[in-house]
Amino acid sequence: MEEKKKRTILVLEDERQLAKAVREAFTERGFEPIIVSTVDDGLRQLENLKHVDVIWLDHYLLGTGNGLDFVVQLKNHAEWQSIPIFVVSNTASSTNIRSYIQLGVSNYYTKADYDINQIINDIEYALAQKEKEDNN
Amino acid sequence: MEQEPLHEGKKILNATPRPHGATLVLFLLPIAVLFGSALIIWLNYWLPSTAYAQYLLWIVAVIALLEAIVIWVMLSATLPSYERFAAAASGAIETVSVGGERYVRALIGSGLGYWDLNIETSEVFFSGKMMAMLGYAERDTTQPMTFWFENVHPEDVEGMKRTMEYHLDRRTPEYAIEYRMRRANGEYVWVADHGQGEVNHEGKIFRLSGVTEDISNVRRVQEVLESRTNELQDAKNKIEEEVQNARKFQKAVDASTEAVSITTPDGAIIYVNPAWSTLNGYTQQDALGRNPRLLKSLEVPPELFTAMWEKISAGLSFRTEDIVNKRKDASTYHAELSIFPIREGDQVLFYVSICQDITQRKEVDRAKTEFVSLASHQLRTPLSAIRWYSEMLLSKYVGDLNEKQRQYVKEIYQGNLRMVDLVNALLNASRIDLGTFAIEPEPVSLVEICESVLGELAPQITEKNQSVERLFTNAPASYNADPKLIRIVFQNFLSNSVKYTQAAGHILVEISVRENSLYIRVSDNGYGIPKNQHGKIFEKLFRADNVRQKDTEGTGLGMYIVKAIVEASGGKIWFDSEENQGSTFHVLLPLSGMPKKTGQKGLS
Numbered sequence: 213m214e215e216k217k218k219r220t221i222l223v224l225e226d227e228r229q230l231a232k233a234v235r236e237a238f239t240e241r242g243f244e245p246i247i248v249s250t251v252d253d254g255l256r257q258l259e260n261l262k263h264v265d266v267i268w269l270d271h272y273l274l275g276t277g278n279g280l281d282f283v284v285q286l287k288n289h290a291e292w293q294s295i296p297i298f299v300v301s302n303t304a305s306s307t308n309i310r311s312y313i314q315l316g317v318s319n320y321y322t323k324a325d326y327d328i329n330q331i332i333n334d335i336e337y338a339l340a341q342k343e344k345e346d347n348n
Numbered sequence: 349m350e351q352e353p354l355h356e357g358k359k360i361l362n363a364t365p366r367p368h369g370a371t372l373v374l375f376l377l378p379i380a381v382l383f384g385s386a387l388i389i390w391l392n393y394w395l396p397s398t399a400y401a402q403y404l405l406w407i408v409a410v411i412a413l414l415e416a417i418v419i420w421v422m423l424s425a426t427l428p429s430y431e432r433f434a435a436a437a438s439g440a441i442e443t444v445s446v447g448g449e450r451y452v453r454a455l456i457g458s459g460l461g462y463w464d465l466n467i468e469t470s471e472v473f474f475s476g477k478m479m480a481m482l483g484y485a486e487r488d489t490t491q492p493m494t495f496w497f498e499n500v501h502p503e504d505v506e507g508m509k510r511t512m513e514y515h516l517d518r519r520t521p522e523y524a525i526e527y528r529m530r531r532a533n534g535e536y537v538w539v540a541d542h543g544q545g546e547v548n549h550e551g552k553i554f555r556l557s558g559v560t561e562d563i564s565n566v567r568r569v570q571e572v573l574e575s576r577t578n579e580l581q582d583a584k585n586k587i588e589e590e591v592q593n594a595r596k597f598q599k600a601v602d603a604s605t606e607a608v609s610i611t612t613p614d615g616a617i618i619y620v621n622p623a624w625s626t627l628n629g630y631t632q633q634d635a636l637g638r639n640p641r642l643l644k645s646l647e648v649p650p651e652l653f654t655a656m657w658e659k660i661s662a663g664l665s666f667r668t669e670d671i672v673n674k675r676k677d678a679s680t681y682h683a684e685l686s687i688f689p690i691r692e693g694d695q696v697l698f699y700v701s702i703c704q705d706i707t708q709r710k711e712v713d714r715a716k717t718e719f720v721s722l723a724s725h726q727l728r729t730p731l732s733a734i735r736w737y738s739e740m741l742l743s744k745y746v747g748d749l750n751e752k753q754r755q756y757v758k759e760i761y762q763g764n765l766r767m768v769d770l771v772n773a774l775l776n777a778s779r780i781d782l783g784t785f786a787i788e789p790e791p792v793s794l795v796e797i798c799e800s801v802l803g804e805l806a807p808q809i810t811e812k813n814q815s816v817e818r819l820f821t822n823a824p825a826s827y828n829a830d831p832k833l834i835r836i837v838f839q840n841f842l843s844n845s846v847k848y849t850q851a852a853g854h855i856l857v858e859i860s861v862r863e864n865s866l867y868i869r870v871s872d873n874g875y876g877i878p879k880n881q882h883g884k885i886f887e888k889l890f891r892a893d894n895v896r897q898k899d900t901e902g903t904g905l906g907m908y909i910v911k912a913i914v915e916a917s918g919g920k921i922w923f924d925s926e927e928n929q930g931s932t933f934h935v936l937l938p939l940s941g942m943p944k945k946t947g948q949k950g951l952s
Contacts, residue, residue, distance in 0.1 A: 227729055233736040240745045272725065303721050306786065323732040324768045327739045332625035 216243045219265040219339065224254045225300075226274045229325070234268065237328045241336075250275035251282045258286075264295055266335055269303035269317075271308065280308065283315045296338050301332060324328065357444035365428035373422050376471030384415030407638035460559040464545075465493065467516065467554050472496055481539070483532030487656035491921075499529035501536050508541075516553050523558060523626075534858060538567040580640060607703040613696050615639045627705055640701065644675035656687070663689050663696055663933070669706065682707045711816045713782060720778045727771045734764045745763050759761060766901060776836075777888060780912040787916060787945035794859050795820050801838040802857075805846050812851045814894040819869075822860035828941025833913045840906040841870035841933050847902065848895050848929070849874025866937040873930035877923075885923065917942040 221238055225231045226249040238245040246261070246315060248254045250273055258264060267286075271279040288294045297317040302324060309320055318338055321331055383508035388408050395404045440637040455462055461478025465471075470493040480486035482499070502506050504527035515523035523543040528536040543558020579643075601608050611617050620635045628643060634640075644653075648671055659666040665688045673683045687701045738761035741749060748756060779785040802809075802816060809816060845855045848873045857867040877885060881892045889904040896902075918938050925931035 218906040227733075230729065230736070235735060235742065236745060237736065237740060240740075240743075246844065301726040302732065305721065322728070324728040324735060324771070328736045329743060 217224060218242060220244045220246065221259065221266050221268055221335075222254060222257055222264045223247045223263075223268040224251070224273055224279070225268065225270045226272070227270075233328065237332060241332050249273060251277035251285070254282055255285060258289075259318060260291055264292075266339060267295055267297045269297055269299045269301075271299065271303065276310065279330075280311055280315070283312065287315060296335075296342060298331065298335060298338075352803040354444055354447075356447060357440035359813060360436055360440040362664070364433055365429065367426070367433045369426040370430065373426045377419060377422060379413060380418050384411060384418075384635065386949065387411050438799050443865075455559070458559075460561050462557070464557040465555065467556065470494075471920045478560055480535075481560065482529060484596060499530045504528050512556070513835075515543075516556065518545075518547075518551075518553065523556060526563065529560075532593075538563045540566075550770065607642065607705075609701050609703070610633070611701070611756065612641055612701045613698065615641075618698065624703070627681075627703065628673065634676070643670045643673040643675075643679045647672040647680060658688055660689060660699060663691060665689065671677060673703070678680060680795075681705050682710045684709075693928055705717055716782055717779075719921055720775060720782070724771065724775045728768070731764060731768050731771065734760065735768065738764060756807050770903045770905075773903040773909065776909050777905050780909060780916075785944050785945075787833060791826040792829050792831045792834065794827050794829070794866075795823050797835050798842075798857060798859065801842050802841075805842055808846050809855075812846065812849075814846065814849060814851070814853050814855055817854065817856040817858065819856065819858035822864065823940075824859075827866060829937075830942055831919075831944070833917075837910050837935065838870070840910045841868075844906065845872040845874065845931075846897055848872070861939065862936070865939055868935040868937070869932060870928065871932040876927040876929050876931050877925040878927045882923075882925065886921075 219242070221243045223231065223238075223245050223319055225234060225247060231247045231249070233245055236247045243265075246257055246264075252275060254267075269279045269282060273279065273282075280303065283297060283325055286295065286297070299312050299317050299320045300323055301320075302322060312320055319334060379939050380654050388411055391404065391407055391411070395401055395407065400407070434598040435704060455475075456477070459477060462479045463478055464473040471490055471900075472495075473490050474488065476486040476488050479489055481876060485689055495507060497509065501860045508525050508527045511520075512523055514520045521544075522544070524539045524541065526538060529539050530536055540561045541558055542561075543556050544558070546555040546632030548554045555892035574852070605623050607627040608619075608621045609617055609624050610619040616637050617635045617640060620630075621630050625631055625635070630638075630642070652668060652670060656666050656668070665686065667684075667686045668909045669682075669684045671683045671685045672680050674680050682705070684706045685722060686703075687699055689696045690698055690700060697809070738757050740746065741757045742754065742761065776785070798818075798820075842855070842857065854873050856871040858871075860867050875894055875898065877892050878894055881890075884890045885892070888908045890907075891902050891904040912919050914935055914937065919935045921934065922932060923933045
């Protein structure tokens with residue numbers, strides 16, 4: 213059994229408090245979290261990093277652009293297209309949610325309604341599924 | 349002229365020279381005869397005694413001849429002119445009588461009653477026809493004037509007498525009056541008198557003659573005409589009143605700030621009020637005869653028009669807040685549109701549409717919704733932080749806690765969860781208030797959703813050792829509902845039952861069809877609701893006293909939200925409950941499913 217590599221999660225979250233909690237939780241669960249607060253920073257990180265396993269995306273972010281813009285950009289790049297995206301936000305209208313789903317995000321969560329461990333469980337499950345698919 | 353026969357006669361007579369000399373002849377003739385006879389007698393006595401005795405016969409003969417000649421001359425000078433005159437007179441009489449007869453025949457032929465009043469004797473001649481008109485035998489009679497006056501209708505006699513007097517006093521050129529006369533059988537008949545007086549050499553009228561006509565028919569016609577005229581006048585007045593009313597309504601519509609347009613069933617505009625023109629930029633001229641389609645903008649989904657046509661072709665009224673109209677200058681605006689058919693019996697005469705520019709309102713709604721969204725975001729962020737940090741503490745991410753610490757953190761975590769619930773409920777309630785929540789029905793399995801909710805509640809149910817009975821045998825396999833909303837309904841009912849029922853209590857849930865509607869029932873034998881609080885159950889943030897003491901959790905918004913969902917879906921909700929006996933909540937929903945409702949966001 214090869215050593216489990218630490219999985220990278222790119223977190224786009226502009227609330228400092230929450231970002232900290234997210235970092236702590238993911239680190240505890242064996243991830244390597246990268247926290248950014250704007251769409252541009254997120255894209256830059258994608259360019260710099262060799263590999264990102266999963267993305268945690270809030271809808272409202274600092275700077276120009278929101279979560280939807282980020283997803284659109286992602287899906288336009290061949291090498292980033294298949295990264296699973298988990299949208300975790302406290303507000304997005306049903307039209308926006310529909311747009312996210314249409315664009316092909318993996319899931320959408322209202323932050324306050326979920327324990328962070330629940331979300332991380334779902335992420336691990338999704339990654340395991342993806343690994344199985346990639347290997348087949 | 350009526351005087352003609354007389355004049356004609358007089359003319360004839362005047363044309364003939366008057367004969368004269370008769371008196372002279374009357375005097376002279378016997379004298380001549382006497383003189384001649386005397387001469388003969390004297391000669392008879394004197395001549396025999398003279399020499400001429402033998403000529404006596406001759407002389408007498410000559411004298412006789414002379415006498416005859418004289419007489420003949422006298423007669424032939426006078427008699428012929430008398431003969432001529434007599435012939436002329438006879439001709440004159442004939443002319444007069446022929447001429448007069450014309451009038452008599454005409455009078456008789458007319459059927460008019462003729463009368464002739466002798467002022468001096470106060471006697472009046474009534475022709476046969478006149479008497480017949482009054483119901484007596486048809487015979488010429490002469491009556492005292494009183495007979496006439498007595499038979500005039502008491503209401504008319506004053507006027508009639510006065511009219512006659514005026515004419516007799518020569519104040520009027522003619523005598524003419526209409527009045528009622530009593531017939532022999534007592535009934536009154538309307539008559540019209542026309543007459544004229546004859547003036548004597550003193551200039552006074554001594555004789556009044558004229559005709560009387562039975563005008564009862566005329567009168568009847570007059571009466572009918574009068575009543576018809578009155579009827580027409582009434583009708584005219586009514587019409588004027590209606591027109592005034594219509595004008596009032598027209599003025600009201602003209603002055604209204606809502607845009608009103610009227611179209612024929614085949615889609616031609618026949619009226620628009622000034623507000624419509626102002627709103628859409630087309631003058632009344634521009635709009636008349638056009639199809640209202642001219643306002644159609646491309647921003648409206650075609651399904652809206654389909655729905656609209658369906659309703660109005662069926663003669664129903666239609667209302668939407670989702671239409672976007674285009675003005676003449678191509679600018680668009682959000683409109684609230686209501687279309688009403690105006691019918692007479694089965695037929696639709698025309699459609700009235702009332703339109704309001706709700707761009708402002710939509711803006712305000714959008715702003716409110718945005719505010720609510722923003723507020724929810726601001727509220728939820730710290731709640732998320734508290735939740736996750738407490739969670740992480742409890743998960744020992746940063747080390748172990750002692751028992752007391754764990755307990756305290758658990759309280760923080762639980763309290764925070766309540767806040768999250770409350771914020772969610774408030775958000776839903778505000779979306780209901782704004783009317784901005786959407787209903788997006790799709791075929792769902794109600795049983796599945798209900799079981800899923802029961803599954804969520806399973807831990808509490810087990811902990812409280814409660815039993816749950818399911819009556820799903822008549823549940824429809826598929827029902828058109830917004831899954832989020834119907835889930836909220838089940839969640840509220842079932843979690844209430846679990847919360848507000850004692851340990852080992854019993855809960856029943858039924859999904860079936862009743863009275864051609866979908867029927868849902870959730871029943872428990874728990875704490876119940878005190879009678880004096882029944883009215884407030886569906887109020888926002890209301891929690892009954894008896895449960896507030898037993899259990900501090902609960903937002904008080906659940907029932908308000910459920911009621912709003914049920915009613916927006918065209919359904920009914922009610923309950924029975926008695927304190928300490930339990931509660932039963934009933935819901936009826938249309939079997940066809942929840943109607944689609946567009947909105948800004950669904951409830952969650």
